[in-house]
Every structure is written in C-alpha cells, then in structure tokens.
Amino acid sequence: MSIDVPTTGRALPELQPVRFIGANGQPADTDTAGLTPPSLSTLLGLYRQMVHVRRFEAQVTALTKQGRLATYPSAAGQEATEVGATTALGPTDWLFPTYRDSAALLTRGVPVAEILAAFRGDWHCGFNPYEYHISPAATPLATQTLHATGYAMASKLKRRGECTLTFFGDGASSEGDAHEALNFASVWQTPTVFVLQNNQYAISTPLRAQSNATMFADRAAGYGIPGIRVDGNDVAAVFAAVSAALERARDGEGPTLIECLTYRIESHTNSDDPTRYRDSAEVDHWKQLDPIDRVEKYLRSHGALDDVGNEEILASAEVLAASVRDAMNTDSELDPTEIFAHVYANPRTHLREQQAILEAELAEAGRR
Amino acid sequence: MTVTALTSTEEDPAPTSVTMAKALNRALHDSLAEDENVVVYGEDVGRLGGVFRVTDGLQAEFGTERVWDSPLAESGIVGTAVGMAMAGMRPVVEMQFDAYAYPAFEQIVSQVAKMRNRTKGRVSLPITIRIPCAGDIGGVEHHSDSSEAYWCATPGLTVVTPSNPADAYSMLRESIASDDPVIFMEPKSRYWMKDQLSLPVTTAPMGRAQVVRAGNDVSLLAYGSTVRTALAAAEVGAEHGLSVEVVDLRSLSPFDDATVSASVRKTSRAAVIHEAAQFGGFGAEVAARVTERNFVHLAAPILRITGFDTPYPPPKLEEHYLPTPERVLDAIETWDWEL
Ligand SMILES: Cc1ncc(C[n+]2csc(CCOP(=O)(O)OP(=O)(O)O)c2C)c(N)n1
Ligand SMILES: [Mg+2]
Numbered sequence: 001m002s003i004d005v006p007t008t009g010r011a012l013p014e015l016q017p018v019r020f021i022g023a024n025g026q027p028a029d030t031d032t033a034g035l036t037p038p039s040l041s042t043l044l045g046l047y048r049q050m051v052h053v054r055r056f057e058a059q060v061t062a063l064t065k066q067g068r069l070a071t072y073p074s075a076a077g078q079e080a081t082e083v084g085a086t087t088a089l090g091p092t093d094w095l096f097p098t099y100r101d102s103a104a105l106l107t108r109g110v111p112v113a114e115i116l117a118a119f120r121g122d123w124h125c126g127f128n129p130y131e132y133h134i135s136p137a138a139t140p141l142a143t144q145t146l147h148a149t150g151y152a153m154a155s156k157l158k159r160r161g162e163c164t165l166t167f168f169g170d171g172a173s174s175e176g177d178a179h180e181a182l183n184f185a186s187v188w189q190t191p192t193v194f195v196l197q198n199n200q201y202a203i204s205t206p207l208r209a210q211s212n213a214t215m216f217a218d219r220a221a222g223y224g225i226p227g228i229r230v231d232g233n234d235v236a237a238v239f240a241a242v243s244a245a246l247e248r249a250r251d252g253e254g255p256t257l258i259e260c261l262t263y264r265i266e267s268h269t270n271s272d273d274p275t276r277y278r279d280s281a282e283v284d285h286w287k288q289l290d291p292i293d294r295v296e297k298y299l300r301s302h303g304a305l306d307d308v309g310n311e312e313i314l315a316s317a318e319v320l321a322a323s324v325r326d327a328m329n330t331d332s333e334l335d336p337t338e339i340f341a342h343v344y345a346n347p348r349t350h351l352r353e354q355q356a357i358l359e360a361e362l363a364e365a366g367r368r
Numbered sequence: 369m370t371v372t373a374l375t376s377t378e379e380d381p382a383p384t385s386v387t388m389a390k391a392l393n394r395a396l397h398d399s400l401a402e403d404e405n406v407v408v409y410g411e412d413v414g415r416l417g418g419v420f421r422v423t424d425g426l427q428a429e430f431g432t433e434r435v436w437d438s439p440l441a442e443s444g445i446v447g448t449a450v451g452m453a454m455a456g457m458r459p460v461v462e463m464q465f466d467a468y469a470y471p472a473f474e475q476i477v478s479q480v481a482k483m484r485n486r487t488k489g490r491v492s493l494p495i496t497i498r499i500p501c502a503g504d505i506g507g508v509e510h511h512s513d514s515s516e517a518y519w520c521a522t523p524g525l526t527v528v529t530p531s532n533p534a535d536a537y538s539m540l541r542e543s544i545a546s547d548d549p550v551i552f553m554e555p556k557s558r559y560w561m562k563d564q565l566s567l568p569v570t571t572a573p574m575g576r577a578q579v580v581r582a583g584n585d586v587s588l589l590a591y592g593s594t595v596r597t598a599l600a601a602a603e604v605g606a607e608h609g610l611s612v613e614v615v616d617l618r619s620l621s622p623f624d625d626a627t628v629s630a631s632v633r634k635t636s637r638a639a640v641i642h643e644a645a646q647f648g649g650f651g652a653e654v655a656a657r658v659t660e661r662n663f664v665h666l667a668a669p670i671l672r673i674t675g676f677d678t679p680y681p682p683p684k685l686e687e688h689y690l691p692t693p694e695r696v697l698d699a700i701e702t703w704d705w706e707l
Contacts, residue, residue, distance in 0.1 A: 125487050128490050130491075140478045146444055146446075149448050149451060150453075153452055157457075180444030180447065181448075344548050345548045346575070346622075349622070349625065350622070
C-alpha cells in the first residue's frame with residue numbers, strides 16, 4: 001500500500017523579501033516571485049490611503065495622550081501591510097483583524113467612531129461585522145486566525161466564493177491557535193490568506209526571542225501550503241502577494257501564508273516605553289525604510305503624482321484628522337444597563353433581577 | 369424551521385429500548401436532516417462514529433461535507449466553529465473527553481461565550497459543544513473529569529446535561545436549534561443506560577429543572593450522572609420511611625430557581641449531589657442561591673454531597689470517590705431531624 005503524499009507547497013520561499021519599490025522609490029531589482037505589481041492608478045490609491053492611515057494613527061495617538069481614549073496600539077510604520085493587504089480584498093471577502101489593525105478597518109470603510117469605540121472604552125466592538133465583513137478585532141492573540149479558517153470553511157462548503165484574510169503578529173505566531181489555524185486551513189483547503197505582520201516585536205520581546213526559524217514564511221512548507229516573504233514596507237509587494245493569494249483561494253487552491261517584514265515605529269500602545277528595549281538608532285534605520293516616502297517618490301518619478309495632487313491628498317488627510325478629533329471630543333452616551341442586553345439570545349431571569357438592581361442605583365443617583 | 373418529509377418525523381410506532389448514546393445519535397441525525405446548516409465534526413467522529421459511537425453512521429448518511437474528522441486540536445475545533453457560526457452554520461463539535469476540552473478553554477471562554485455581547489447582539493454563535501463528561505467508567509487519568517463549574521462560571525454560555533435518553537434527544541435537538549452557544553455535557557457512565565422510548569420525543573424545555581420523583585422530607589438536587597444516584601438513594605430512603613424528592617436540574621446555566629425553590633419550600637431540606645470536587649464547585653452555587661431565596665423555609669443547612677477535593681482517582685479507587693446512595697443517606701442523616 002502506498003502512502004498518499006501531498007506535494008503542494010513543499011518549496012521553501014526566497015529569503016530575500018519580494019519587493020517592487022525600493023526604499024528610495026527606485027524599482028527594486030530583486031526577484032518578484034512571478035507576482036504582478038499594481039498599476040500606477042492603483043498605487044496612487046494605495047498611497048492616498050496610507051497617507052490617511054498615518055494621519056489617523058498620529059491623531060488617535062495624540063488624542064490618547066490627551067486622555068480621550070483609554071489605550072491605543074498604533075500601526076505607524078506598518079501602513080503598507082495594513083493598506084496593501086486590506087485593499088486587495090474583494091467586497092464580499094472577510095477580514096479577521098487584531099487590535100493593531102484599526103488602519104485596516106479604516107481602509108475598509110468602518111466609520112472612525114465605530115473603529116475607536118473599543119479603545120475609547122464605549123463597547124468591545126463598535127461596528128456591525130456583517131456590514132463591513134470584518135470580525136471584531138481580536139485581542140486574545142491568534143484566536144482570530146481560527147475564526148478566519150472556520151469562516152472560509154463555511155464559504156467553501158456553501159460554495160459562496162468568499163475568501164478570508166487574517167492578520168496576526170510575530171508574537172501571535174507562537175500561539176497554538178496560529179499553528180492550528182494554518183494546519184486546519186491546509187487540511188481543509190480553505191480560501192484563507194494568513195498575513196503575518198512581522199514587525200519584529202511583541203511588546204518588548206524581540207524577534208529572536210520569539211522564533212529561531214530562518215523566517216516565518218518557511219513554516220508554510222511544513223503545513224503543505226505556499227509561503228512567501230514580502231517587504232511589508234512595500235505596498236506594491238504586499239498588494240500583489242495578497243491579490244495572488246486571494247486569486248488562488250478563489251480558484252479553490254487553498255490557503256497561503258504571507259510574511260510581511262515591517263517595523264512598529266511607535267510604542268506597543270501609548271502606555272508602553274520602547275526606550276527600555278530598543279535604541280533610537282534601530283528606529284531611525286527603519287524610518288529610512290518608510291513605506292510612504294518610497295511610494296511618493298515612485299509615483300512622482302513615474303509622473304503619477306505632482307505637488308498639486310499631493311497637497312490635495314494631505315489636505316484630505318487633515319479633514320480625516322479633524323473628523324477623528326470631532327468624533328473623540330464628543331462625549332458618548334452610554335446606557336449602563338446595556339451590559340445586560342446582549343449576553344444571551346434567550347433572556348435570563350437572574351440577569352433581569354441584576355439589571356433591576358443597577359436600574360435602582362441609577363435612579364437613586366438621578367441618572368434615570 | 370420546517371420539518372418536511374425527513375426521517376425525523378417518521379414516528380417510531382412503539383416504544384423500543386433506546387440507549388442515551390443512541391438517543392444522542394438520533395438527535396444529531398434529525399438535526400442534520402432538518403437543517404442543512406448543521407455540521408458535525410471533531411476527533412474521530414466520521415468513519416469511526418466517535419469513540420463512544422455517538423456519531424455512528426452519520427458520515428455514511430450525510431457525507432463528508434456534513435460530518436467529518438477534523439485535525440486533532442480542540443482549540444482549532446472550537447475556533448473554527450466560531451468562524452463557521454459567524455458564516456451562518458450551526459456547528460456541533462465534539463470534545464473527545466472532558467479533560468480534552470481544556471485546550472479549547474480560551475476559545476470557549478473568550479470567544480464563544482462573549483461574541484454576542486461584544487458585538488451588541490449582532491453576531492450569534494449557535495454552536496453546540498458536546499463534551500462527554502464525568503467518571504464511573506474505569507477511565508484512566510484525564511478521562512473522568514467534571515468541568516461544569518468552569519463553564520457555568522462563564523457568562524454567555526448555556527450549560528446543560530441530560531440524565532436519561534429522552535432528555536438526551538430532546539435537549540440536544542434544542543441545543544442545536546438554540547442561538548446561544550451550548551455546552552452539552554454527556555455523562556459517559558449513562559451512555560448505555562436504556563429507556564423504553566419512541567423517538568423523536570420532546571421533553572420539558574431545556575432551561576427547566578424537573579421533579580423526577582416526588583417526596584416530602586428532603587429534596588435531592590442532582591444532574592447528569594448523579595440523578596441515578598439520587599433516585600437510588602430515594603429508593604433506599606423510602607424503605608426507611610424517608611420521603612425523598614429528586615430534582616433533575618437538567619440545565620445548570622440558566623438555573624431553574626423556580627422549580628428548585630418550589631421543591632425546597634415543600635421539603636424544607638435540600639442536598640445537592642455532583643461528581644465534581646466540592647470546593648468552588650457547582651454545588652456551592654446551588655446551595656447559595658437556594659439559601660438566598662428560601663432561607664426562612666429551610667430547616668437545615670443545604671448539604672453538598674460531591675466528589676472529594678482531590679484530582680479524580682485512578683479506576684480502582686473511583687468507587688471511593690464517587691458519591692454513592694449510601695453516602696447521600698449518611699449525609700442527610702447528619703441533619704437534626706427534630707427541627
Ligand atoms: C493570549 C494572549 N496573551 C497575551 C496577550 C497580551 N499581549 C497583547 S499584544 C501582545 C504582543 C503581541 O505581539 P505581536 O503578535 O507581534 O503583535 P503586535 O503587537 O506586534 O502587533 C501581548 C503579549 C494577549 N493579548 N493575548
Ligand atoms: Mg509584533
């Protein structure tokens with residue numbers, strides 16, 4: 001009797017990350033793994049969105065420092081991965097993000113106030129997942145990778161053609177759920193794209209304390225799926241790799257692991273102090289590899305962007321920032337008894353009793 | 369849900385002898401037949417039919433897209449069920465043994481239980497997590513745990529456990545149809561318990577406790593495997609002139625305060641019986657809420673007759689650990705019956 005040996009995805013990916021646009025905006029001369037770069041007009045749209053995202057992150061970080069939000073994990077420096085991957089999704093595809101991925105939510109059109117409801121302390125998830133095809137941002141690390149796999153399995157069983165994309169970090173990659181998700185997705189051949197944002201830190205823990213593998217993308221081979229490492233600061237590479245993975249997924253060819261090599265420029269959250277674990281020279285080095293500068297240079301050198309066009313983009317980012325300030329400077333109206341409203345589909349007597357206690361307390365305090 | 373010309377409606381003409389395992393199997397079968405969004409997966413549930421054969425024959429009848437063997441990873445099984453449920457399916461997943469549900473703890477407690485709440489009711493997770501539970505089967509280490517207290521301490525979960533074949537059928541059907549996620553605990557030692565029954569059968573609604581033996585002197589509050597223990601104690605008690613009422617709690621969360629309180633007010637004495645360890649166990653919750661609601665009606669403190677506060681013992685010693693009818697009767701003898 002012969003053993004059935006799947007042979008897909010056995011080749012190890014290239015060590016050199018796939019890159020279309022170099023750090024100075026020049027076309028890169030590295031191997032691009034047969035991927036097709038986005039058109040100039042797509043790239044211009046990606047650039048515009050990255051500028052918006054950066055302004056958004058800066059504004060939210062500032063408001064958090066002013067105490068308008070409880071906490072905020074910024075993705076500054078990771079705009080190419082956030083925007084490139086999210087933009088590649090089709091309208092019916094689903095995104096399974098983490099706390100780090102507000103930029104992705106913004107890119108997919110979730111209103112600012114709904115994105116920030118969680119960090120503001122209003123509610124855990126501020127948006128309707130079915131409206132934007134985005135699951136609530138997961139904080140328990142890597143749990144969402146399994147949800148993405150399960151959702152994709154349902155899509156496959158129902159032949160709905162929806163793909164799923166999940167973000168997870170270098171730290172989260174060590175969690176069992178990340179492993180289980182990659183394995184389930186491979187065995188079930190689900191239409192799932194796993195985007196590992198390797199920003200080289202899990203809070204303070206550096207990459208080499210997390211994994212001793214040459215690179216995360218190599219793991220794909222062990223699961224029997226294709227893996228690829230891209231320059232996560234090159235939006236063209238991210239967009240191309242995710243688009244190709246989605247196409248494979250839609251064609252019934254199963255999941256892909258995409259490692260995006262990037263860097264978290266800001267602190268983990270506003271309450272973190274990165275000077276305790278990394279020096280400014282390292283941060284400065286990565287600032288040289290900025291994901292936005294390079295696209296701007298590339299677009300300008302290809303005649304797709306001029307000063308006037310850029311001014312318009314920057315001005316629209318300021319409009320966005322103003323809307324963030326407006327949203328966060330408006331006090332939210334919360335009904336304390338809503339904590340009882342959504343626990344169960346089938347109402348429970350003891351929750352009604354406890355709600356009555358709270359209602360009486362509120363009445364006593366003149367809040368009812 | 370429409371029930372069309374499917375097997376589920378083919379009334380069995382006369383009651384036949386049905387084991388709890390068979391009743392569960394039939395419930396899965398009928399739910400699969402009735403609703404195409406129901407899928408069944410887990411470890412060895414496909415061709416083998418599960419290690420307890422509860423899923424026997426389902427894959428053969430419904431195919432590998434409805435019933436299949438998953439990779440061996442409990443967090444993966446539950447975590448993917450979350451995604452499937454978000455996409456509109458009704459996954460029924462099996463944890464092979466209760467102690468092997470622990471790898472899924474994070475998904476159950478942080479995701480399954482909370483998704484509805486964190487999304488303001490926009491995302492329902494109609495997932496049924498079947499957990500063969502408790503001991504008394506001669507199982508080696510890790511095969512006899514009672515994990516209900518963990519699940520019951522988690523808002524957002526519904527936790528039920530049948531004690532007999534008819535409830536097993538009816539409550540599993542209801543669990544699968546529920547829009548709330550349900551931890552469905554199947555007492556392993558009762559899988560082979562038989563009743564005369566015709567399926568399908570509809571018993572009391574899932575959230576209800578039931579008086580399964582009426583009595584006047586004491587209320588024994590039991591669930592799952594200990595209902596039989598309580599009934600046996602009642603038999604012996606009757607021989608000694610003690611009139612014992614037995615309440616099968618059936619649903620641990622939600623808890624049927626009304627039925628339990630009514631029983632306790634009638635008898636004025638209550639003892640709760642479970643296999644799990646006592647300290648921090650479900651019995652503590654029962655004792656507390658029954659006392660809070662019925663203090664003035666009580667003639668004696670509520671007793672907990674439970675497993676000891678030790679890890680579950682090896683097979684040759686489990687008879688000493690499990691609450692027996694004798695231990696139940698000994699315990700209630702400690703009350704001052706003059707009061
Ligand atoms: C299961 C779990 N353990 C610990 C934490 C606390 N925690 C939050 S973020 C984080 C670091 C995650 O690093 P990584 O996955 O690389 O993502 P990044 O924050 O860099 O985007 C930790 C340890 C958590 N959220 N979940
Ligand atoms: Mg990281």
